[in-house]
Amino acid sequence: MKIPLVDVRAQYELLADEMNEALNLVLQRGDYILGKEVAEFEKEFASFCGCRYAVGVASGTDALHLALEACGVEPGEEVITSPNSFVATASAISFCGAKPVFVDIDPDRFTINPDLLTNAITEKTKAIIPVHLYGQPADMGALSAIAERFGLSIVEDACQAHGAECDGRRVGSLGRAAAFSFYPGKNLGGCGDGGAVTTNDPEIADRVKQLRNYGQRVKYHHETLAYNSRLDTIQAAILRVKLQYLDGWNRRRQEIAAYYTQLFAGCLIKLPKSFEGSSHVYHLYVIRTAQRDDLLELLNQQGIGAGIHYPIPIHLQPAYESLGYQAGDFPEAEASCRQVLSLPIHPLMTDEQIEQVAQSVKEYIDRHNLLLAA
Numbered sequence: 420m421k422i423p424l425v426d427v428r429a430q431y432e433l434l435a436d437e438m439n440e441a442l443n444l445v446l447q448r449g450d451y452i453l454g455k456e457v458a459e460f461e462k463e464f465a466s467f468c469g470c471r472y473a474v475g476v477a478s479g480t481d482a483l484h485l486a487l488e489a490c491g492v493e494p495g496e497e498v499i500t501s502p503n504s505f506v507a508t509a510s511a512i513s514f515c516g517a518k519p520v521f522v523d524i525d526p527d528r529f530t531i532n533p534d535l536l537t538n539a540i541t542e543k544t545k546a547i548i549p550v551h552l553y554g555q556p557a558d559m560g561a562l563s564a565i566a567e568r569f570g571l572s573i574v575e576d577a578c579q580a581h582g583a584e585c586d587g588r589r590v591g592s593l594g595r596a597a598a599f600s601f602y603p604g605k606n607l608g609g610c611g612d613g614g615a616v617t618t619n620d621p622e623i624a625d626r627v628k629q630l631r632n633y634g635q636r637v638k639y640h641h642e643t644l645a646y647n648s649r650l651d652t653i654q655a656a657i658l659r660v661k662l663q664y665l666d667g668w669n670r671r672r673q674e675i676a677a678y679y680t681q682l683f684a685g686c687l688i689k690l691p692k693s694f695e696g697s698s699h700v701y702h703l704y705v706i707r708t709a710q711r712d713d714l715l716e717l718l719n720q721q722g723i724g725a726g727i728h729y730p731i732p733i734h735l736q737p738a739y740e741s742l743g744y745q746a747g748d749f750p751e752a753e754a755s756c757r758q759v760l761s762l763p764i765h766p767l768m769t770d771e772q773i774e775q776v777a778q779s780v781k782e783y784i785d786r787h788n789l790l791l792a793a
């Protein structure tokens with residue numbers, strides 16, 4: 420039995436009729452660019468996040484970039500984030516002409532460590548991007564207090580955390596703006612690329628709307644230099660279908676995570692932690708072990724789609740050599756890159772599949788520890 424890391428085909432099988440109908444409607448109407456479904460989806464997604472505005476854009480990367488630009492991030496300024504994210508978190512900063520500045524993570528949460536943040540703030544710092552990695556919200560209480568004290572904007576990278584909560588409020592509503600991705604494998608995914616910026620600030624929403632559409636409010640009147648970065652009507656139509664299932668799917672992800680955690684009782688690996696007042700939506704179920712590479716190889720041999728998110732921290736990527744960081748600069752992020760392993764988790768996974776993954780992991784870890792003891 421093959422067990423994939425994510426399974427978009429299973430989602431289509433479940434929702435084929437609804438998705439086909441939604442697509443057909445758009446095809447018949449032909450309003451492919453900024454059509455009816457885009458505006459409808461934006462309303463529904465804003466309401467899902469508990470905030471006033473959502474603006475659909477072409478990808479999560481663009482959502483980050485346009486949100487930063489709308490918050491006034493300019494060339495020569497600095498934006499702080501964590502180094503163990505997907506590279507797009509940092510590239511969005513670079514696209515504004517600003518400089519990514521990294522701060523190490525809290526190893527229990529895998530998100531930026533607020534205790535280390537103040538040291539990285541300079542006169543040039545303009546914003547902070549907390550990454551709600553794997554679906555776990557960053558420590559927003561502590562981060563917001565620091566942002567307020569230093570007059571910095573918070574742009575949440577919520578690309579992996581649609582629906583996660585922090586003290587009863589959903590991510591996407593916790594900073595000045597937030598970025599979501601609808602890449603197919605995300606908790607809410609389209610049939611291609613897509614993204615959204617959410618915000619409670621009408622000016623930010625308005626600026627992102629201009630930035631995504633050639634800087635125009637009125638056709639052929641270009642008020643600012645801007646981009647072409649719109650969410651396709653076809654993607655919005657698909658996302659509207661899937662959004663109705665998202666709360667249920669997130670609950671199923673939490674159930675699967677709880678089952679893994681129960682099955683791993685007594686096994687010598689580090690499991691994901693949960694925190695008082697915050698809810699994790701398990702975009703990924705990530706364990707830690709020093710035997711990561713061997714375990715990954717074994718799982719893959721058995722047809723289990725485990726993966727690594729991410730093997731190389733951003734500050735050590737060749738693309739960011741010019742920032743001058745070195746190995747050892749962020750020991751917690753670097754250790755996590757060596758040890759993390761993502762196990763298959765998606766809402767349509769069966770209990771039998773979960774048990775099979777857990778058994779393969781446990782057998783390997785137990786055998787390894789027996790060998791060590793002998």
Ligand SMILES: *Cc1c(COP(=O)(O)O)cnc(C)c1O
Nearest residue numbers: 478479480505507578579600602
């Ligand atoms: C997926 C992702 C992005 C980028 O989103 P795209 O839609 O692929 O451009 C950015 N940050 C994080 C943390 C992500 O997981």
